[in-house]
Amino acid sequence: MKRFEYLSIRVMALLAAALCIHLFLIAVLLFLAFMGHAPFWPAILSLVLLLGLLWWFGAMILKPYLHMERTMRLFLDGYTTADLTHLCQTAPTPMVYQMLAHMMKIMDSSELLKLNKRQAQYLALQNQINPHFLYNTLESIRSEALIAGLTGVADMTEALAAFFRYTISKVENLVSVEEELENCQTYFRIQQYRFGSRLDLTIECDPEEREEIYGCRLPKLTMQPILENSIIHGTECKIGTGHLTIHLERSGKRLLIRISDDGVGMDEEVLSRMNERLGRSGQAFASQGSETRGGIALVNVNNRIHLLFGEEYGLHVFSMPGVGTDVEINLPAIANDRELKNKEALK
Amino acid sequence: MREEVYRMERVTYCEQGVALLENFSMAIWTGEILGLVPANHFGLSALLRLLRQNLPLHYGFVYYKERLVNDWRFPCTGMNRVSTNRVSIIQNQSCLAKDLTVADNIFVLRPGFRKRLMQPGILREQLKPFMEDIGMEIPADAYIEDLSTFERFVVELLKAVVAGNHLVVLEDISTFISAAELEKLSRILRHYAKQGMSFLYVAAHFEEAQQICDRAALMLNGQIIKCFGGAEKPPDPFFLRCTEDFDRHVRERMARQDRTETGPDHIVFRMENLCSGLVENLSFSACKGECLVVQDLDNCMIQELVSVLSGGTRQKSGSIWINGTLSGGLNDRRVGIIQELPVHTMLFPNMSYLDNLCFTLDHRMKGVWGRGKIKKSLRREYAGLLGEDVFDTPIERLTERQKYDLIYTRIFLQDPDIVFCVQPFKSAEVSLRIHIMELLERFLNRGIPVVIMAVNLADSLALADRLLRVGRGGTVQEYCREEFAALPVNTPWLYLYQEGQGDGMNFQTRSRDIPVLRQ
Secondary structure, eight states, rough: OGGGGSSSHHHHHHHHHHHHHHHHHHHHHHHHHHHHHSHHHHHHHHHHHHHHHHHIIIIIIHHHHHHHHHHHHHHHTSOEEEESHHHHHHOOHHHHHHHHHHHHTTTTTTHHHHHHHHHHHHHHHTTTTHHHHHHHHHHHHHHHHHTTTTHHHHHHHHHHHHHHHHHHHHHTTTEHHHHHHHHHHHHHHHHHHHHHGGGEEEEEEEETTHHHHHHHHHTSSHHHHHHHHHHIIIIISSSEEEEEEEEEEESSSSEEEEEEOOOOOOHHHHHHHHHHHOOOHHHHTTTTTTOSOOOHHHHHHHHHHHHHHHHTTTEEEEEEEETEEEEEEEEEEOGGGGGOOOOOGGO | OOEEEEEEEEEEEETEEEEEEEEEEEEEEOEEEEEESSSTTTHHHHHHHHHOOOOSSEEEEEETTTEEETTTBBOOOGGGGGSOOOEEEEEOOOOTTSSSSHHHHIIISTTTOOOOOOOHHHHHHHHHHHHHEEEEOOOOOBBBSSSOOHHHHHHHHHHHHHHOOSSSEEGGGTTTSSSHHHHHHHHHHHHHTTTOOOOEOOSSSSHHHHHOOEEEEEHHHHHHHEEETTTSSHHHHHHHHHHHHHHHHHHHHHHHOOOBBBBHHHHGEEEEEEEEEEEEEEEEEBBBOOEEEEEEETTTSSSHHHHHHSSSSSOSSEEETTTTTTTTOOOTTEEEEESSSHHHSSSOSOOOHHHHTTOOOOSSSSSTOOOOOHHHHHHHHHHHHSSSSSGSSSSGSSHHHHHHHHHHHHHHHOOOEEEEESSSSTTOOHHHHHHHHHHHHHHHHTTTEEEEEEOOOOOGGGGGEEHHHHHHHHEEEEEGGGGGGGGGSTTTTHHHHHHHHHSSOOOOOOSOOEEEEOO
């Protein structure tokens, strides 16, 4: 009897009963017509009416209902965070529609982004980072090092200061590919002090398209966390020199950035899990804070891309154990912040 | 700025609740030949179906020429499902009308052709520049059924070009055409790629894909795990991971040299100056326990040879000797023949498993069909090897592996003096190829020579003791195992032979120059 607690089941049962009664009546009318007690036309008319009703029911009720069920199932599985009122195309009642609209308003993508931002600010506060204090201190260290003739220390401090300046300020902004690449190079310079010649970075870009690609806009700190991931999880554990490559390419509507390493890679199972997490951004939002497994940086970057540009864009990982890992970042090729659909998120 | 012809973005595609493609991402650029190397066939046919039609997705997005054509949120239904993407798929199974001419297939059977009256002269003229463009000479009036496999592939390709399709998928075609034809086809693909067409080349081996394609993507269990640029070295760990057993087999065989008994006393099979159809003056022999690979360089004589060996056709001249006596032609059970794609050609679905197994046993046991006792005893004996359940399973419900087991065990039971195997690894995924290799080794271990007839060396070489490369006119180049490392082709497992040669542990290289022309 538990099944009957759902309205849909009750409606289905009612419709099945109505159908049975209608069929019974048609059978009676046909029987009477065959016996010569009644004309044929009422039976035929009933049959045509029934077929018409069934067709209408299938097209106008059953199909949208099944579509709605499927969309909701995928929403629950975490595949999407997009507007359900738009995806479902129809709703059972006006109140349910309003409820869905209200729910989507609550989890508005720009609101989610703001929540992310607030979390970042909170973390910065928690870490007691005062940007100006940090820059000033680093500059002081740099000048002391220069006076003492320690150019290596001075350069390292300069790189660290540049990195922090870029990282801490205005996290919510869109930046140009060129700026993001510069930050990656700064970060790489810092890492090189640790790894020395064990690490090298190549940036590949078609010279004819360089200007166009470098002018494209993307969310700040999109590439650096992935590069960091490649170094820490990919090449750090590798014996011998690690080669990192940032490959930039542009098609008509897309900007494709591939960050590759020739590190330890990951097996098929881990890869599958990683891509599943990246695909189901809804799940990542639902379990925000409770997630403890690795690959947080990738999921975080992916979520930001989803929120800003839509689910059509994002990250995808390719990897083979012992061969290396490629992280492909897929973005819309926009040269101006005004072209961004979800401008609210930047305010 | 480059343009993307086709993109699948995180596609998850399910059929009957099973995810056949999972987070599948792939992009093909204009003018690119992308290689796809499936380590297993899981999801491959689903991928081809999705390329053909915009089927409802569980999740993901499909773009054609940078336009969203399939969105999981708004699945295409009814007539819309028929793909608007102009994609052609070329497979072994032809989509051409066999009873029509080349020109009819290319021009008349294309969407948008409105003429009511055909003018063959005009069609011939229209086809001419296309043929000249690629340096081919296929008559416009030739019927499709009269064309060779390679010519058919070219016609299908031209059909795609004329129809204005931007993407052409070529599925595992190297197993159907010879190495020389493959080279020619590769040149044609390059020519059209320069004109902006794109190709997805599905290949069984990484080396082959790398030879032809700009990039090669490795597919495993319905997802692309890695893409490699054309110049990148084949990843050794890939072989170690996906083909570990294959490597082991090759290495084991390299280390074990004592099985083949050579010398005139051990010759089991001898073919002398055989002429039949396109086979001219072909001579070769096989010794006890030897695995001989006969590569048909021009893809023109395998079927003829099989027909002669099975007694279906009588040779024009020449002789075939088995253990010192002439071959008996039709139903000579001393010759075991395993046909190409045997699961489709050598099984009888209307017969039981046991009847299929006993099919060629009549010469060994009289009254095998009438006496249930023999069959029962066979069942008991082979249940350990084949499994108890298979005997009660209808043929159609057997797995691919079980079907191969049945066919090879049937030939094993036949106890032939020699086994001829036509392209045994064709269209089989990696794990199945390993199993086929083990099945063939069963014959070799019993001292039965195996002759593998193939147009493409691919995996055959892993098992071979000797290779004969046969060209038109009966020219034969002979290579012994020690000389495989110097083969002038890019074939899988070549690195293992080269390693073996480098080590100098397992065998010594002969000093004479290769190839040795015997004819």
